[in-house]
Amino acid sequence: xxxxIRAVVRMALYLGYExxxxxxxxxxxxAGEVQPLTASDVSGILQRGGTILRSGRSAAFRTPEGRKKAxxxxxxxxxxxxxxxxxxxxxxxAQTFLEEYPDLQILGLPGTIDNDLYGTDLTIxxxxxxxxxxxxxxxxxxxxxxxGRLFLVEVMGRDAGFIALHTAVASGAEAVLIPExxxxxxxxxxxxxxxxxxxxxxxxxxxxxxDEAGGVLNVARQLESRFPHYEIRTVVLGHIQRGGAPTAxxxxxxxxxGAAAVQYxxxxxxxxxxxxxxxxxxxxxxxxxxxxxxxxHPFLLRLVExxxx
Ligand code: F6P
Numbered sequence: 001x002x003x004x005i006r007a008v009v010r011m012a013l014y015l016g017y018e019x020x021x022x023x024x025x026x027x028x029x030x031a032g033e034v035q036p037l038t039a040s041d042v043s044g045i046l047q048r049g050g051t052i053l054r055s056g057r058s059a060a061f062r063t064p065e066g067r068k069k070a071x072x073x074x075x076x077x078x079x080x081x082x083x084x085x086x087x088x089x090x091x092x093x094a095q096t097f098l099e100e101y102p103d104l105q106i107l108g109l110p111g112t113i114d115n116d117l118y119g120t121d122l123t124i125x126x127x128x129x130x131x132x133x134x135x136x137x138x139x140x141x142x143x144x145x146x147x148g149r150l151f152l153v154e155v156m157g158r159d160a161g162f163i164a165l166h167t168a169v170a171s172g173a174e175a176v177l178i179p180e181x182x183x184x185x186x187x188x189x190x191x192x193x194x195x196x197x198x199x200x201x202x203x204x205x206x207x208x209x210x211d212e213a214g215g216v217l218n219v220a221r222q223l224e225s226r227f228p229h230y231e232i233r234t235v236v237l238g239h240i241q242r243g244g245a246p247t248a249x250x251x252x253x254x255x256x257x258g259a260a261a262v263q264y265x266x267x268x269x270x271x272x273x274x275x276x277x278x279x280x281x282x283x284x285x286x287x288x289x290x291x292x293x294x295x296x297h298p299f300l301l302r303l304v305e306x307x308x309x
Contacts, residue, residue, distance in 0.1 A: 001050070002052055009038075011258065013039055022034055027060065028056070030073065049244045061097075087112030091289050098270065107272060107273070108286060112124075113126055113241060122249075124253055133163060134171045136235070144233075148202065149230055150205070153173075154207045154208075155167055160178075168206040173205060176205070178211055179210040179212065185213075198309075
């Protein structure tokens with residue numbers, strides 16, 4: 001997100017605007033937490049995780065009274081154009097805000113590690129989250145192989161399995177459990193048996209937190225009785241995936257989209273989320289961006305099973 005903030009501020013200055021930062025998301029907009037941002041305010045943040053503007057979930061912004069206060073903040077500071085960064089909730093909020101106050105101009109940047117927004121091939125943060133999970137699994141493999149264990153690794157993804165699937169492919173996991181597909185324990189046991197027969201020394205299963213099997217502890221309970229050959233260990237990566245220096249891919253994505261959002265606002269665009277689709281910057285209306293996301297790639301899903309031979 002910092003890379004996006006830097007690009008927005010510097011592009012805005014380049015085009016002759018006076019950019020301001022709103023702290024703590026919609027909550028800060030309601031509370032009037034607005035500060036001008038200069039080129040030096042965004043120095044040295046490209047390589048930093050998190051967001052200098054901080055973030056937060058806002059219950060108040062879901063009410064008409066909250067949105068009225070937010071609008072008043074914008075009026076007080078003479079702000080006409082707004083760029084919001086976030087996931088599904090952020091885009092929904094922006095859409096409702098615009099419906100009530102159509103004189104505003106709002107564009108969105110897709111910021112979520114889950115990669116579950118329609119209208120972009122990648123969301124800001126996804127690549128970093130996947131790389132962190134892959135690095136963690138590379139480390140776990142050492143113990144798994146040395147001790148002959150099965151590791152169940154839970155990654156984030158409340159409603160979407162993109163992080164889990166991409167992590168599984170990149171780390172050569174034996175299986176992956178994601179919310180978009182039904183979990184078949186018989187099939188998992190068959191894969192584990194196949195590995196056991198050919199004297200595999202270790203196995204890794206990646207579990208998305210939102211899978212209907214209910215987290216790594218439940219999956220461990222299911223597998224313990226059915227596959228007693230390996231000792232099982234569970235690891236929940238949790239918020240570790242949401243911190244640390246962003247990858248170059250994320251920095252470039254955030255920089256391109258941030259700068260392009262300013263340019264589009266300058267040209268009069270509003271009511272849409274920016275995305276990168278097959279290398280092209282695109283605009284998708286908030287209503288479409290929030291409604292759905294494409295399912296994880298079926299070929300990748302199939303490959304996890306085939307290549308775990
Ligand atoms: O929506 C993004 C996400 O990272 C989900 O994958 C995860 O379930 C959730 O955020 C965690 O949210 P919180 O930080 O509020 O626990």
